[in-house]
Each structure stands twice: as C-alpha cells, then as structure tokens.
Amino acid sequence: MKKMKLLIILLFICGCTPQQSQPQSQPIPPTPLPENDFLIIGHRGASAYAAGHTLAAYEMAVLMGADYIEIDLQMTKDGKLVALHESVVTLDNAQQAVADVTFDEIQLLSPGKEFDKNHLSYTLPNSLDLRIVDLSKILTYFGDRVNYYIEMKSPRVYPGIEEELLRQLNEHHLLNRDDPIPKVIIQSFSDKSLQEVFALEPSIPLIKLYKFSKKAHLTKKELKDVTKYAAGVGVNVEAVNHKFIDKMHSENLLVHPYTVNDENMMRSLMSFGVNGIFTDRPDVALRVRNDKNSNEIELYP
Template sequence: MKRIILVALLIFTLASSQLTLAKDNQLMAQATLPTGEEFYIGAHRGASAYAPENTIAAFELAIEMRSDYIELDVHETKDNVLVAIHDDTVDRTTNGSGKVGEMKISEIKELDAGSWFNETYPDHSNESYIDEKVPTLEEVFRKFGRATNYIIELKTRGIEKRVLDLLQQYKLLEENGRSNCIIIQSFDKESLQIIHSQNKSIPLFQLLKHPIIGKGTDKELKEIKKYAIGIGPNIDRITKQYVEEVRKYNLFIHPYTVDKKKEMKRVIDWGVSGFMTNYPEHGKKVLQ
C-alpha cells in the first residue's frame, strides 16, 4: 500500500512540474520580444548622451544611430496627459519647477526642456535644443509610429489603461492584442501585473535596483516569471553567475545603464539579451 502511495505521489509531482513548465512556455509564446535581433540595444531616454533626455531630439538621434529600441519614461500630468519625462518633478530637465502630477500640460509645454543640456554638456550642445519641449506620449507615437520599437517605463501607477488605449489608438498593438514593437517595464510590480491582467501578450520587464543575488534569487525570479518575460537590473548589482541563473529561467535580461565599452563587452560575454545605454552608437560598434 505504501508503495502505491509513493508511486502516486511521484506521478503527481511529475505532472505538476510539466504543468508549470507548460504554463511558463505558454507565457513566453504569448509575449515575445518585438525585435527579431538576437541582441538588442535600447537608447536610454533616447540618445541622451548627445541630446536632452526624453525629447523628440533625443529619440530622433537614437533612431539615426540605429538603436533597436528607444526607451522613454512616462508620467501623468494633473489633467491626465501622459508625458515623457523621468523625474516626478520638472526641476532637473527644464527651466521650471514643480511636480509633474501637480501641473497641467499647458504649463509643462511652456517650459524649455533643452537649454539645461547645453549648459551641462557643452561638448554636445546644439542651438536647436534651445526651447525643446517635453513631449507627450501621444506626440511620440504620432511622430514615429511603427518606424521604431519602444521600451516604455511606467513611472506612475494608475496610468496603465491610458497607455494601453494609446497603443491601440496608434495601432502599436496587433488586432489579436499582441505587441510587435513595444516593451513595457517598471520598478512597480503591481503596475506590471495590472498590464498583464489586461493584455498577456505585451512583453513586460521587471526593473530591479537591487536584484537578489545568491539565496533568494530563485524565489524572486519565479515570482517575476508569473507576469513578466524579462528583467532590467542595475548593471552595478549583477554578476555573470546571476545572468546565467536568469537565463535558466528562460527570462530575458537587459541591464541598465551600460555606457562604457568595456562594460558592454563584459555583459555581452555574460550572455545578456541586450542593454540600455546613453551611447547607442558605442553599442553598435561593440557588436560589429
């Protein structure tokens, strides 16, 4: 009798393992990366080493440099307009001050989002950057459409539906809901889970400032795999062994922010899927 029970338990365990694997494979089949490249480079806030971050100028330059993706950050204004800006205030990247969420789009559009760059980085200054504007997410989609791939970082919880509506409006999602030019990422787990609950076909990446290394790695990766197909960890916090662990879980991994050529070469050797960089043209040269 005991032998029968043991055999039954073994069969149940094997069946459960196969079911879990099948679910994992189904998730990966539903949400795949837009680019067909084996390795991809994301222009972090656009080509932000050479142009004001999160502006049309930076995105245009990133595309010119043949970036596989343009990465941009999204906040919401007081009057519910989605804008491309990294910080929750306008202080650092414009000539104004105040919290994005407490300002109307008309107020933000009055600001100069380019001159600060010329003053901070005189070697890459350009008169055309003067009075560059903070773009809305809709303006970015209207400008570039399907001519590029996007990595959209959600900076504010509660904007998920509006982002999805815009993606649908500008036909950046296929009729069956799949995405072939979009990745959405966030540090906010719940925000990603909301997106996943509404559209399981969109590739999601969990950003990690402090990925768990060593004991606890498996638990964290298993949890992330329930709703995301990849992670975006801080480059300073990962090791080759960690990258190998991530890939064992069939997860993609693109660390941020990889700016030095020797770092680019190192993480490529480690086996990452791609990386975010302020210098996309350096990444392309390293890959040659």
C-alpha cells in the same frame, strides 16, 4: 401516490449527483522576447547627445541604430502621458509634482537648458528650443517605424496610467502585430502595475525593473512570481554578475542592464551573455555589436 414517490426519488438522486467539475483554464504564459538578439535601447533617446525625452533625442537614437527608444512616462493633472523621468518639476522657482500640473504648464520647461554638460560633437545647437512631449505626439511622429520600450514611472501615483497607455498603443495600431521583434515592450519597478498590464494585454513583453545595492540576486519566491508575467528583468549595471545572468536565463528570463555608456563595459556584458543594454550612446553600442558580429563571422566562416 406512487408517481409522487418516484418523482421525489428522482429529484433526490439528481440533487445528490456530484456535479462534473469544469476544466480549469491554463494560465497564459508571458510573451517572450527573441533570445539571440542583443538589443540596443536608446536610454531616453540618445541622451548623451541631446536633451533626454525630446523628439530630437529619440530621432538621434534611431539614426544611430537603436533597436528601441526608451520612454519614461508620467501623467499630468489633465491626464496627459508625458515623456519625463522625474516626478517633480520646477515651475516659477517652486517644485511641483507632475501630477499637480497641466501639460500646458509642463510645456514652459526647457529640458535643453540643463543640457550642456558634455559638449560632445553631436550636441544640438538649438537645444534650448526643445520641449517636453507627450506620448501621443511621439507615437504620431514615429508611428510604426521605430520600436518603443516604455517605462511606467510611479504608477501608484497615477491611477489609470496602465489603461491610458494601452488605449494609446491600440489607437496607433502598435499591439498584436507580427514583427521581427515586438513593437512595444513595457517595464516598471512595480510588479502590481505590470501584472495589471499583463491581465489587460498579455501580448506585450514585460520587463520587471530592479535596483540592487549589492550583487543582483532574486529569491526563489521572487523568481517564481516574476516568471508568471515577465519576459525579462532590467537591472542596474553595477549589480550585474555572470551568476545572476545565468540564473535568469535558466528561468527563461532575459537580462537588460541599465545604464551602460562605457565601451569596455558593453563588451564585457556581451561576453557575459546579456540580451541588451540601455545606453545614452547607441552609436557606441552599435559599433560594439558590429565588432562582435564581425569577429564571430571570422571565427566561424
């Protein structure tokens, strides 16, 4: 009987002993980008000189000195990730959502047909032969000899686009590498989509895109939220100002304005301290960057 009472007391004591709390894991910080580099991002490739989002435009951007080629991604009905800015295409004189057509149908389009507006000396004579390409072909063609700046367009329209993108990047051995600058950057206007990528693969630097109708500005809450997963912000160039750039830098966020084609604007933005620009003219941006570097060498021999 005494043994039974003793057992009951022990059980009671053990049951009432407070459990030691498990140490909570620390949140994973966003993967940063190099702060001192001024990145030249070929907007849809060198899209001032060749139809955007074609292999020719991307190749030209690389030859012109772009640090990254920018790829907008949509997803076709049969699950192909295609390099395309618009979510709607015109087939058989009717507009159709990319999500409702197959990749073979997309191939009927000629992106070079509309590309004859600027008549620049670099314009390719065979632009009508260019075709829209899928991400897999781009990654196979360029491999790891270029850097990729990828935007997920309208991700809510394409369920699973994040997983498919990461699958292809892994398949081509473009993640978790030790390169001077990250091989891949992913951007989106969708914070939900970026957060999903961050949860799946936190090693990729992420850029949150914004488009402001007035001067660029983020509230304290917006800043707190974006710094949890992003390395920087992409902002329409019309809204960029010195105060905004300084504020982003104080929060360890880099600033990449889009889309900058004017040489004087490039010089102004560099003097403001932006960390890179999206441009249709990588050759112009490279000249501006080289001029700045040369001037700095002369000032500080």
